Amino acid sequence: SCAKTMAARCSVVVPEVTTPKFEAEAVRNALEMSQYSAPELERLLRVNAKIAVENRLRFHDFCSEENRPMPAVCAYTGAVFKRILPKDFSTEDFRYAQEHLRITSFLYGLLRPLDGIKPYRLEGDVRLPEKGGVSMFDYWKPLLTDFFIEEIRKQGGILVNLASGEMKELFDWKRVEREVRVITPDFQVRKGDGLKTIVVYAKMCRGEMVRFIIKNRIECPEDLRTFAWEGFALDESRSTDCHLQFVL
Template identity: 85%
Template sequence: MLTFISCAKTMASRSSVAVPEVTIPKFEREAVENALEMSQYPAPELEKLLRVNAKIAAENRLRYHDFCSADNRPMPAICAYTGAVFKRILPKDFTVDDFYYAQEHLRITSFLYGLLRPLDGIKPYRLEGDVRLPEKGGVSMFDYWKPLLTDYFISEIKKQGGVLVNLASGEMKDLFDWKRVEQEVRVITPEFQVWKGGQLKTIVIYAKMCRGEMARFIIKHRIEHPEDLKAFSWEGFELDAEKCSENHLQFTLLNP
């Protein structure tokens, strides 16, 4: 079983978490090419391209400018991202065996690096899927990555038994030929919702936290079978069996 999560917009500048090793990303060459293209944009253009404020644009101008510097040491991806999902995964208390299990069973999307293993070394950056780089023929990063990632992703899932636990945000499907993915492997999508005003609603921050907690649950408990995901619970989110189907798991918070 392979688990799939989204990258985060926010990243650390360095990491002090001890890891057993730092590995080389599958698409590192492509990432360097992408970073060099992004380094050509001045901060005001990055502000518009990334839809960020001037401070964040200036920060990422420096990141891309220094991307290939020898002083810019790569960090393991699972420790580099600092969004809600990664805070709940909490890699700082992983054992060596936890890191190696995650390395085999967890994948992380990246608009710069394509697809990452947790110990793959990456450098700070910011990029969006709808960015179009002239040297890539003007296609979006989604369309750039799709032919590069689809076969690789499917083969990675099949290596782990042909079952994918999709804990990524919806837009990440566009990095792949998702119809092919669903045709060739079994995709299980957990959903985390809250009863509010008499109906089920997705609260984004809760959903992100639950995705991180479930990824941690899978890693820490070495979950290999989809049926065992039903045992997951966190802060009042429990399996809602009546709303589940073969490839959809519903977890509901009844009393927020």
């Protein structure tokens, strides 16, 4: 998933910065968002006044030549991306990630790690008048579904789903599950006789698994079962071919 927090600039050296597939759509989305005042953004994005002002400026400066794009995997600064830790990637790591990793975005749709993006804040339930009042989820679904399925098929037809649950709404998810194999890892902590999801731990584990896949060039689904981090390990009794349950 895309993170809500983003860097102002990127100092990581990458092999190249590429153009997002849906850059034209992102520009139109940003121009529409730039029409809102800071108080309107505060309500629309459910943020405080400071964040609303920051993002009003971001959208107003979106097309400025001085606003240089950053590679997506380095631009987001949330817990997942901190654990991916792209600053120590080799050129080969970046190139492997570029082929295999996809990042969802409410502004850009779907991104490769080296796609150049600009700072923004947007939510999936935002409805833009110029798009007929449909949510960003519904706007992206017909644009992304076929493209996403084809991207997965190009790399062997297996998707390791490390995004948060709401990101399924960007696609016709039933079609995705029907047309490719989806493996969803889950990360939970033992609490008494049950399991509980601790959001920050789940995010960190997702980032660590992305890193694990990239660094080890994981191609076989069975190899995902060997993932372990800070006490999290696979619980075979709670896992299936399509659901991997990791427990601390």
